[in-house]
Amino acid sequence: MNKSIEVNSSQSHYQCNVGQDIFTEEVHRILDRAQSSNCFILIDENVERLHGDLISQSFDEADLETYMMTVPQGEASKSVSFWNSCVNFLLENGVRRNSPVFVIGGGVTGDVGGFAAATALRGVPLIHVPTTILSMVDSSVGGKTGVNHSVGKNLIGAFYQPEAVIADISFLKTLPRNEWTNGLSEILKYGAIRQSTIFDQAEIFLSEDIRQIDEQKLIDLISESIQIKADIVQEDEFEGGIRAYLNFGHTFAHALEKSCDYKKISHGEAVYLGMLAAIELSRNLGAQITADPILKYRSLYRYRVSKEELSLNDLMDHMKFDKKRTNEHIRFVLLKEWQHPFLEEVQSAKAIRQAWSYALDNL
Ligand SMILES: NC(=O)c1ccc[n+]([C@@H]2O[C@H](COP(=O)([O-])OP(=O)(O)OC[C@H]3O[C@@H](n4cnc5c(N)ncnc54)[C@H](O)[C@@H]3O)[C@@H](O)[C@H]2O)c1
Structure with missing residues (x-):
C-alpha cells in the first residue's frame, strides 16, 4: 500500500508520496495542476542512464515543452559553478514562475537542483524525486538546499520547501549496495x-x-x-x-x-x-x-x-x-x-x- 506524508512549513504544505511505480501518475498529477506550458528536469547522470526511457516517456505523454539537464554524479556537482550552470539552463530556456522543476536523483542532485529552483526568479516550483534511500528518508524532506564551499560542506544555500516529493521505490532496483x-x-x-x-x-x-x-x-x-x-x-x-x-x-x-x-x-x-x-x-x-x-x-x-x-x-x-x-x-x-x-x-x-x-x- 502506498503512503502519503503531509509536511507543513511556513512556506508551504506538501505531500511526500511513497510507493511503487507511482512516478508517471504523480508527474501527470503535478503537471495537470501546474497549468504551465513548460517544465524542467535536472537529473542525476546514472538515473538518466538507467531510468531515462521511463522518465522521458512519462513527460512525453504530457503535452508541454520539457527541458532536461544532466547532473554529473558525485559531490563535485554540489558547487557554486554547477549551481550557476543549472540556473543558466533554467533561465535560458524560459523558466517562468509556475514552471515545475523536477529534480531527480540522490541528495547531490536534490541539493544543487533544489538550490537552483530556490534562486532562479527567486523561487520556482520544486518537485523532489529522490532515487536513493538517503534522499528519500532525509535530504528531500525539510527544505535544505545548497552547495559546498572550499571551507566546508553545505555552507552556501537556502531553506526552500518543495511543492511535492515523489519517492518511488522502483528506482531503488538499480541502486548499488x-x-x-x-x-x-x-x-x-x-x-x-x-x-x-x-x-x-x-x-x-x-x-x-x-x-x-x-x-x-x-x-x-x-x-x-x-x-x-x-x-x-x-x-x-x-x-x-x-x-x-x-x-x-x-x-x-x-x-x-x-x-x-x-x-x-x-x-x-x-x-x-x-x-x-x-x-x-x-x-x-x-x-x-x-x-x-x-x-x-x-x-x-x-x-x-x-x-x-x-x-x-x-x-x-x-x-x-x-x-x-x-x-x-x-x-x-x-x-x-x-x-x-x-x-x-x-x-x-x-x-x-x-x-x-x-x-x-x-x-
Ligand atoms: N538537504 C538535506 O537536508 C540533506 C540531508 C542529508 C544529506 N544531504 C546531502 O545529500 C548528499 C548525499 O546524497 P546521496 O547519498 O543520495 O548521494 P548521491 O546523490 O551522490 O547519490 C549516490 C550515488 O547513487 C547514484 N544513484 C542515485 N540514484 C540511483 C539509482 N536509483 N540507481 C542507481 N544509481 C543511483 C548517483 O549517481 C550517485 O553515484 C550529500 O551531498 C549530503 O550533503 C542533504
Missing part, C-alpha cells in the same frame, strides 16, 4: 533519536539480497522515516532547536569525511561511525546504553579506509571547523538514553578522543 547502507545510517539515526521500532524494522537491510527486500516493508520503513523527519522539521523549521538532533553522529562524521578528503569514505559510512562515537561520548557523560542496536548492522559497512590511515589529531582539528561548533567548544548531539537526545558543548578533549578511539576500533 553501498548506497543502500549509506541510507541505512540516516534511518538508524531516527531509531537512535526518536523511535526504537526503527531498529527492528531496519532488519530488512540484513537480508541476503537487498534487491529482493519485501516491498511493503520497505515502503513502511521509508514512510515512517519521512514522518519522523517531517515531525522534527515542522517543530523547528530553521534549525533553532530540536532540528539539530538530526545531526546525531554528524559532528564526528563531517570530520571523518574531511580527513578522508571526501573520497575514501561516504557520508553514510561516516555517519555510522560518527553515531558509534556519539554513543561512546554519551556513555562517558553517564548514559547507560550499549551500542548493540547500531552494531547489529556493522557487517553491512565495507570500509575502504583503515584505522591506521587516520590521525586522531587531524580528526580533532577537523571537528573545530564544523558548522555546528559554537564559540567556545564543540557542540554534540548526545543521548541521555536511547531516543532522548540533547545538545552538549563538550569541554573534555580526552572524552572526545576516547569516543574517536571507540568508533575507530570498529573500522
Whole structure:
C-alpha cells in the first residue's frame, strides 16, 4: 500500500508520496495542476542512464515543452559553478514562475537542483524525486538546499520547501549496495533519536539480497522515516532547536569525511561511525546504553579506509571547523538514553578522543 506524508512549513504544505511505480501518475498529477506550458528536469547522470526511457516517456505523454539537464554524479556537482550552470539552463530556456522543476536523483542532485529552483526568479516550483534511500528518508524532506564551499560542506544555500516529493521505490532496483547502507545510517539515526521500532524494522537491510527486500516493508520503513523527519522539521523549521538532533553522529562524521578528503569514505559510512562515537561520548557523560542496536548492522559497512590511515589529531582539528561548533567548544548531539537526545558543548578533549578511539576500533 502506498503512503502519503503531509509536511507543513511556513512556506508551504506538501505531500511526500511513497510507493511503487507511482512516478508517471504523480508527474501527470503535478503537471495537470501546474497549468504551465513548460517544465524542467535536472537529473542525476546514472538515473538518466538507467531510468531515462521511463522518465522521458512519462513527460512525453504530457503535452508541454520539457527541458532536461544532466547532473554529473558525485559531490563535485554540489558547487557554486554547477549551481550557476543549472540556473543558466533554467533561465535560458524560459523558466517562468509556475514552471515545475523536477529534480531527480540522490541528495547531490536534490541539493544543487533544489538550490537552483530556490534562486532562479527567486523561487520556482520544486518537485523532489529522490532515487536513493538517503534522499528519500532525509535530504528531500525539510527544505535544505545548497552547495559546498572550499571551507566546508553545505555552507552556501537556502531553506526552500518543495511543492511535492515523489519517492518511488522502483528506482531503488538499480541502486548499488553501498548506497543502500549509506541510507541505512540516516534511518538508524531516527531509531537512535526518536523511535526504537526503527531498529527492528531496519532488519530488512540484513537480508541476503537487498534487491529482493519485501516491498511493503520497505515502503513502511521509508514512510515512517519521512514522518519522523517531517515531525522534527515542522517543530523547528530553521534549525533553532530540536532540528539539530538530526545531526546525531554528524559532528564526528563531517570530520571523518574531511580527513578522508571526501573520497575514501561516504557520508553514510561516516555517519555510522560518527553515531558509534556519539554513543561512546554519551556513555562517558553517564548514559547507560550499549551500542548493540547500531552494531547489529556493522557487517553491512565495507570500509575502504583503515584505522591506521587516520590521525586522531587531524580528526580533532577537523571537528573545530564544523558548522555546528559554537564559540567556545564543540557542540554534540548526545543521548541521555536511547531516543532522548540533547545538545552538549563538550569541554573534555580526552572524552572526545576516547569516543574517536571507540568508533575507530570498529573500522
Ligand atoms: N538537504 C538535506 O537536508 C540533506 C540531508 C542529508 C544529506 N544531504 C546531502 O545529500 C548528499 C548525499 O546524497 P546521496 O547519498 O543520495 O548521494 P548521491 O546523490 O551522490 O547519490 C549516490 C550515488 O547513487 C547514484 N544513484 C542515485 N540514484 C540511483 C539509482 N536509483 N540507481 C542507481 N544509481 C543511483 C548517483 O549517481 C550517485 O553515484 C550529500 O551531498 C549530503 O550533503 C542533504
